[in-house]
Amino acid sequence: MTPAPDPDWLYHHFEAAGPAEAVAAFRAAAAGPGLLPWRLDLPTLEEDWLHLMLAAPPQQRGISLEGARILAGQLRDAVAAQQGRVEALAASSRACPLDLHALIPVPAEVLALGPDHAEARDWLWRAWGTPRPLRHVQPARGSAPDALRLRFWSADWSPWAALQRMRERFPALRFKLSPIYEEAG
Structure with missing residues (x-):
């Protein structure tokens, strides 16, 4: 199941x-x-976010191609930083x-x-x-x-x-x- x-x-x-x-x-x-140290595929996540932001036709979306690329990269970096914190906690925390x-x-x-x-x-x-x-x-x-x-x-x-x-x-x-x-x- x-x-x-x-x-x-x-x-x-x-x-x-x-x-x-x-x-x-x-x-x-x-x-x-109390958490799992998942291994995330950051390049694929970044690409998925980019495609989601660009899914609407250009005249209907509120972000340019360059803006979407920048934002997708920032999201990837934020997730990578969070992943680093999770890995550090997974190695030492007993909370x-x-x-x-x-x-x-x-x-x-x-x-x-x-x-x-x-x-x-x-x-x-x-x-x-x-x-x-x-x-x-x-x-x-x-x-x-x-x-x-x-x-x-x-x-x-x-x-x-x-x-x-x-x-x-x-x-x-x-x-x-x-x-x-x-x-x-």
């Missing part, structure tokens, strides 16, 4: 509970930047307490496909159960040494495949994942 490029976001409560040492090991393994990429890394050949590629989304769907990294992962009330409680948003579905892998990798822990279907305030 290929998930939709524009997902629906589902709110969840998550808990990993058990012996304090096992919870600490899980916390250490699960923490990461996200439940980073699926930290637990179940996306292979380099999948990252090379880019975030919009159907095969990349399929891999994420099969490996994680959701086609995007989790968003807004935050501690929930009641976290303690013997329990990690979080809340987050996931794309299109619960990260059921990732949860199965967590259970296999951390058998001393009990995992609970609850989607919340009413409005999450």
